Amino acid sequence: METTLIQQTRLCRLVFACILGSLLYALFSHTLLHQLQGPVLKYPYADPSYWVLVLTGIPSFLAGHYGAALAFDVCLLGSCVLVLVFPERRWLVVVFFVLYSVYFFTYNIYGNWHTGSKAGVLVAPVPFMTRDKRRFGMLWEGLRYFTLFIYTDAFLWKLFRVSWLHADQGVLIVRENLAAYLYHHPSTLQARCYYWFLAHPQLVNWLFRLGWIAEGIFIVGFFTRKYDKLLLVLSLLLPFGFFFFADAFFFELYVLCLTLVDWKPRHSDRSPIAAVL
Amino acid sequence: MKRSYLARVYAYDKRLFFFIAGFAGLTLLCNLAGHEVTPFFVWGMYSAPEKSTDQYEVLETRLADGKTLDASAGYADNTRFFLNSPLAQYKEMKENGGIDVTRSIIDARRHNKYRWITPLEDRIFNGEREFQAFTDWYARYLPVVTGEEVRAYAVEVKHVHYDDHQHIVVDSTHLLTEWRQH
Numbered sequence: 001m002e003t004t005l006i007q008q009t010r011l012c013r014l015v016f017a018c019i020l021g022s023l024l025y026a027l028f029s030h031t032l033l034h035q036l037q038g039p040v041l042k043y044p045y046a047d048p049s050y051w052v053l054v055l056t057g058i059p060s061f062l063a064g065h066y067g068a069a070l071a072f073d074v075c076l077l078g079s080c081v082l083v084l085v086f087p088e089r090r091w092l093v094v095v096f097f098v099l100y101s102v103y104f105f106t107y108n109i110y111g112n113w114h115t116g117s118k119a120g121v122l123v124a125p126v127p128f129m130t131r132d133k134r135r136f137g138m139l140w141e142g143l144r145y146f147t148l149f150i151y152t153d154a155f156l157w158k159l160f161r162v163s164w165l166h167a168d169q170g171v172l173i174v175r176e177n178l179a180a181y182l183y184h185h186p187s188t189l190q191a192r193c194y195y196w197f198l199a200h201p202q203l204v205n206w207l208f209r210l211g212w213i214a215e216g217i218f219i220v221g222f223f224t225r226k227y228d229k230l231l232l233v234l235s236l237l238l239p240f241g242f243f244f245f246a247d248a249f250f251f252e253l254y255v256l257c258l259t260l261v262d263w264k265p266r267h268s269d270r271s272p273i274a275a276v277l
Numbered sequence: 278m279k280r281s282y283l284a285r286v287y288a289y290d291k292r293l294f295f296f297i298a299g300f301a302g303l304t305l306l307c308n309l310a311g312h313e314v315t316p317f318f319v320w321g322m323y324s325a326p327e328k329s330t331d332q333y334e335v336l337e338t339r340l341a342d343g344k345t346l347d348a349s350a351g352y353a354d355n356t357r358f359f360l361n362s363p364l365a366q367y368k369e370m371k372e373n374g375g376i377d378v379t380r381s382i383i384d385a386r387r388h389n390k391y392r393w394i395t396p397l398e399d400r401i402f403n404g405e406r407e408f409q410a411f412t413d414w415y416a417r418y419l420p421v422v423t424g425e426e427v428r429a430y431a432v433e434v435k436h437v438h439y440d441d442h443q444h445i446v447v448d449s450t451h452l453l454t455e456w457r458q459h
Contacts, residue, residue: 029353
């Protein structure tokens, strides 16, 4: 992708506006590090990267010291805002990336699950660490391949583990993940929708397979950009499918959808987004 | 013929090529091994065939004034993550005799690739101290989320099943843990 410095700056602002939205969501949902009240149970699981970070003592220090955690969160949010204001200063992007990496690991360690929802925010700043426009274009293109890989990988795992042939895969996933909601909210409209779907298990199982096929369509993106609009729509829809089946909304992956948008310069680059940015 | 992405990167910047190719290669390797080493992600969620079961478990937190904390809805996804997931980990640890479940998994595989981790285990995984401190932490986090003072709480495990109309029916309940203000 050939870009100009102005486009690079605009994209940087757009991506970091999304990231700021994600961080503000974390702030208002009491999940920035200073809001966690000194969590104790950790979950590095069998991932050596998490082991290394736990051994550095950084997560436990931040979790155990309110002042340090507050200062960290201020720096994290502050660096994101500063990138929005000064997108041409690459060192700010690097600082943000380092801070967000610590946040990403600490969040998952004390959240006791290695959720992939924040992976998009983790990798999205990488292309903006360079000033060279061709290197930026190549990294942005690489980010597009990373986005394609997420869905392709999900497709291939289901393909090779043959879960797409498992008769009740869809309905069993819904039953497992929605039991708590249906226990607490037996009479809501949403609960009635789920009752209806669970009463039609074949429909739920076919919806699961439909989602799986939609993931498989992303393979096309490795060979051509012609269908990026379709892939963009699918990448917007699939997190809703995951929300339906697993009761978890991976909205933070949406930042990667930007890599599927055609950002080529127009004859008249006065779109509403361009005007704002 | 149009040059491939990696060929173009190689022609322009060899260091960038090795960075991208290395990242891609290690990601593929991790996926082939079925073992995630962040940031080489494995996107295999719900790819394993689900086990057919009639029994499910629901965790319910009861507060002192009779109120029930509903962590299944009404809170942001992130909040629900921190209300549910550490509690589920605590439950697993309790059912495992207070031993970190990951530690048990590593112990089971110690004969091969995990032998080197033994001297570091106490620093990496949860021990008795973390296990005992959990209920106090949960008591500190609940008021932040609910906006109300928490003087006591109890967490129950409900064993439930779906009836013919897909409604949840509770079969039995047992106490997971309880906490009172000191």
